[in-house]
Amino acid sequence: xxxxxxxxxxxxxxxxxxxxxxxxxxxNTPNYTYHLFGTTFSRIHSHQTPLLTVSxxxxxxxxxxxxxALTGGNSxxxxxxxxxxxxxxxRQGDVLGSLVEFDKAIELDPRQKAYLWQRGLSLYYLDRFxxxxxxxxxxxxxxxxxxxxxxxxxxxxAKLYGVDVARRQFLEVGRDPxxxxxxxxxMFKDGGDPEKLVTAxxxxxxxxxxxxxxxxxxxYEARNEPDxxxxxxxxACQSPxxxxxDDYMASLAKGWxxxxxxATLVLDLACLAPQLARWQPQPSSAxxxxxxxxxxxxxxxxxxxxxxxxxxxxxCRYEQPKIHFKRG
Numbered sequence: 001x002x003x004x005x006x007x008x009x010x011x012x013x014x015x016x017x018x019x020x021x022x023x024x025x026x027x028n029t030p031n032y033t034y035h036l037f038g039t040t041f042s043r044i045h046s047h048q049t050p051l052l053t054v055s056x057x058x059x060x061x062x063x064x065x066x067x068x069a070l071t072g073g074n075s076x077x078x079x080x081x082x083x084x085x086x087x088x089x090x091r092q093g094d095v096l097g098s099l100v101e102f103d104k105a106i107e108l109d110p111r112q113k114a115y116l117w118q119r120g121l122s123l124y125y126l127d128r129f130x131x132x133x134x135x136x137x138x139x140x141x142x143x144x145x146x147x148x149x150x151x152x153x154x155x156x157x158a159k160l161y162g163v164d165v166a167r168r169q170f171l172e173v174g175r176d177p178x179x180x181x182x183x184x185x186x187m188f189k190d191g192g193d194p195e196k197l198v199t200a201x202x203x204x205x206x207x208x209x210x211x212x213x214x215x216x217x218x219x220y221e222a223r224n225e226p227d228x229x230x231x232x233x234x235x236a237c238q239s240p241x242x243x244x245x246d247d248y249m250a251s252l253a254k255g256w257x258x259x260x261x262x263a264t265l266v267l268d269l270a271c272l273a274p275q276l277a278r279w280q281p282q283p284s285s286a287x288x289x290x291x292x293x294x295x296x297x298x299x300x301x302x303x304x305x306x307x308x309x310x311x312x313x314x315x316c317r318y319e320q321p322k323i324h325f326k327r328g
Contacts, residue, residue, distance in 0.1 A: 145174035
């Protein structure tokens with residue numbers, strides 16, 4: 001019996017810590033406990049309609065993990081570890097690496113696929129929208145009250161078919177207990193003004209402003225308005241909740257910002273390319289030492305722009321910026 005307890009407890013704790021990192025939902029209900037094999041578990045009683053999104057995510061995977069532990073299987077434990085690795089990689093900005101780990105988890109335990117909303121997010125940011133929509137639809141089928149996955153399915157399908165078609169096949173779900181997500185859901189489902197969404201929650205709780213800004217930005221992104229999207233997504237990143245929280249969605253917003261920064265860097269280098277191609281310096285060996293054999297493209301520390309980077313980005317669309325080269 002002691003051996004059994006050691007087997008199944010790590011699996012349950014791993015599921016609870018690894019899979020359910022979305023913002024916690026406040027449940028104003030009394031807690032009771034009961035004992036199973038000498039171990040205390042929490043049980044929540046409520047006289048209200050149960051929140052299936054929470055209960056299914058907590059209960060079903062834990063039961064499957066417990067069953068595997070009792071029967072001697074370890075694939076569920078390995079799948080949980082793969083999911084945790086995938087989530088960590090996503091937080092670090094390695095979206096492709098996160099998808100590899102999530103797919104590995106499904107290979108180890110196919111039951112996990114119905115709950116891997118994290119995988120759907122990775123697919124979206126890898127521009128694999130059809131697979132992303134499939135993942136979110138599968139999850140909503142298992143979790144019919146999940147507002148955010150309904151929205152993310154819309155975002156994937158808007159990229160594939162356009163906003164109008166995506167709205168006609170919008171996945172309707174139950175009522176979200178969070179006011180900000182109810183308003184965001186209605187905006188995506190029926191159309192609306194993202195600016196009003198942000199304004200409505202600008203003086204609310206920190207997490208409400210973060211989510212309002214995040215989904216306002218994503219709404220603009222679905223409508224192919226990248227400049228407006230950038231304003232709100234950066235606002236979400238820079239908000240107190242977005243900058244300090246360990247919320248998985250905060251990591252998503254930061255990942256979007258990193259993606260934009262890398263794309264901007266590529267644009268900057270593309271703008272510099274014509275100038276670099278025409279540059280044929282003849283530096284002395286004394287001034288550059290062993291670096292005299294390096295190609296000009298490897299000696300960017302010898303270049304200064306006459307404009308700041310933001311000015312450079314604006315100018316490079318219309319004219320080449322002036323560049324001064326230091327020699328000696």
